[in-house]
Structures are given as structure tokens and as C-alpha cells.
Amino acid sequence: MLIQQITKAVDTEQRTTNIRTLMRQENNRLILEVLKVASHDVLGQRNPLTVESPCRFSNAQGNLREVKDYTDIASTAENSATTFLAGLQTAST
Amino acid sequence: MSFNILYNGEDVNSNLVSIAVYVDSFFKRLGIKELQIDPQRLTSVAAALARPDFPHVDGLEKASPFKKAANFFVWFVAERPIIDPIPQSIIGDKLNSIANHQNVILAYQMSVDCLHKAKIYRRNEDPIVLENKIKVSNHFFCDFVEAFSTAMPNYHFKIVSLLFEQLAYKDNRKASYPEVI
Numbered sequence: 355m356l357i358q359q360i361t362k363a364v365d366t367e368q369r370t371t372n373i374r375t376l377m378r379q380e381n382n383r384l385i386l387e388v389l390k391v392a393s394h395d396v397l398g399q400r401n402p403l404t405v406e407s408p409c410r411f412s413n414a415q416g417n418l419r420e421v422k423d424y425t426d427i428a429s430t431a432e433n434s435a436t437t438f439l440a441g442l443q444t445a446s447t
Numbered sequence: 448m449s450f451n452i453l454y455n456g457e458d459v460n461s462n463l464v465s466i467a468v469y470v471d472s473f474f475k476r477l478g479i480k481e482l483q484i485d486p487q488r489l490t491s492v493a494a495a496l497a498r499p500d501f502p503h504v505d506g507l508e509k510a511s512p513f514k515k516a517a518n519f520f521v522w523f524v525a526e527r528p529i530i531d532p533i534p535q536s537i538i539g540d541k542l543n544s545i546a547n548h549q550n551v552i553l554a555y556q557m558s559v560d561c562l563h564k565a566k567i568y569r570r571n572e573d574p575i576v577l578e579n580k581i582k583v584s585n586h587f588f589c590d591f592v593e594a595f596s597t598a599m600p601n602y603h604f605k606i607v608s609l610l611f612e613q614l615a616y617k618d619n620r621k622a623s624y625p626e627v628i
Contacts, residue, residue, distance in 0.1 A: 374567075405605075416517075417451050420449040420450065421452050431473040431557070432473070432476040446539060
């Protein structure tokens with residue numbers, strides 16, 4: 355339900371407001387009032403964790419997995435959790 | 448219309464929702480009904496992916512998928528957005544005893560999923576798709592979680608990138624450069 359609502363919200367023009375509202379409604383599971391933290395507050399600052407010496411060598415560039423929508427991300431995560439649990443059980447037997 | 452699971456330009460909110468959905472779905476499937484998250488730290492992870500100073504000399508656009516996955520991994524582990532540990536009843540004594548295991552486990556799983564079906568573009572070659580998902584032994588996984596439980600971007604980004612690259616090549620032999628040295 356949360357995933358479907360998020361997907362719908364992201365497809366609308368008022369997605370920031372909608373997502374924020376959704377996250378607040380879902381506080382019985384994940385508490386994700388994440389969007390109240392304005393992104394520019396973080397983006398504009400030099401973080402002490404930043405890598406000071408960037409990588410120099412690369413012959414390849416590339417992109418990470420493409421997904422169709424947020425439901426695709428959810429099912430990917432659920433499949434990985436299932437595999438993870440199965441792997442743990444295999445190791446314990 | 449499809450989109451990359453992470454690194455959607457400067458759209459921090461898109462990255463944020465992707466990560467939040469992944470976290471929500473992964474822990475729900477583990478059987479965890481309530482999970483405390485630090486929303487500001489989660490936002491910091493998403494924002495780190497949109498920073499103009501991606502740690503590659505030619506910037507984000509020219510970086511490999513391994514560097515992109517590693518950058519996400521080290522930031523997530525360092526920021527520690529997931530507050531609650533995963534119960535011992537789910538992951539066992541060994542993993543449960545490692546501090547910050549919940550963030551390492553989530554970051555590793557999402558990184559591996561990001562690399563599954565990732566595309567590599569090399570000069571004068573057809574695009575390479577990492578068709579096979581990385582799989583490791585339980586022994587390796589436990590040691591990995593312990594080894595990177597205190598990972599920091601400025602110290603561990605490069606080594607994690609190399610490790611992801613070799614793990615991906617292990618399961619996608621045709622994607623590897625010729626091993627000549």
C-alpha cells in the first residue's frame with residue numbers, strides 16, 4: 355500500500371508535499387518524515403566525510419540497475435531479503 | 448518510463464524515496480514490523496549521491512557502476528540511518544554481535560541489487576550488462592559485515608569499489624578486463 359501511494363505521489367506535480375504526507379501517515383511502520391529536511395541544507399555544505407583524493411583511473415563508465423517504478427524497487431528488496439534469510443538458514447543447518 | 452535506482456541527477460528526493468522504499472521492503476520481508484530510522488541521516492545519504500564532488504576525477508557521469516555502488520555503500524554505513532539492530536532471532540548470534548550490522552547489511556544488499564543488471568560502457572566495446580547477481584558465502588558475508596562496520600567514505604570508498612568490481616567479475620566473467628598481471 356505504501357509503495358503504491360508513493361508511486362502515485364511521485365507521478366504528480368505536487369510530489370514533495372504528497373510524499374511528506376504519506377510518510378507521516380505511515381508512522382506505524384517506518385517513520386520517514388525524511389522530506390522535511392530540505393535537501394539544500396545538506397547539499398550546500400562541505401561534509402567532513404567527503405573523499406579528499408578522488409579516483410584517477412577509469413576506462414569504463416556505467417549506470418546502476420534501471421527500475422520501472424518504485425514497486426520494482428520494493429520487489430527487488432523483498433527478493434533479496436528472501437534470499438538473505440534462506441542463506442542464513444542454510445548456514446545454520 | 449524507467450529510471451536508475453540511484454543517482455538521478457540532483458534530485459535528492461528521488462534517491463531518498465528509492466532508498467526508503469528499499470529499506471521498508473527489505474525489513475518488512477525480514478519480519479520486522481517496526482524499525483527506527485533517523486530521517487536526517489537518511490536524507491544525508493541521499494544528498495551525498497547528488498553532491499557535485501563525486502570522488503572520481505571525471506565526475507559522476509564518467510564513473511563506473513562499482514564506484515557509484517561503493518559511494519552509496521560507504522555513505523550509508525557511515526551515516527548509520529537505521530537505528531534498530533536486526534534481532535538475533537533473525538540473523539543469529541554472529542552477525543547480531545557486530546555493531547552497526549543493520550546498516551552494513553542493508554547497504555550491501557542494496558548495492559548488490561544496484562549492480563545486478565548494471566551497464567558498463569567501455570571505449571570501442573558494446574555495452575556490458577552484469578546479468579548475474581553477486582553471491583557470496585555466509586562465511587564471507589559475516590567477515591565482510593565485520594570488516595566494513597566502521598567504514599568511512601574518505602578511507603574506504605576506493606577499497607569497497609575495488610571489492611565490488613571483483614565480486615561482480617567473479618559472477619560475470621565476461622565483464623572482466625583481461626587478467627594479465
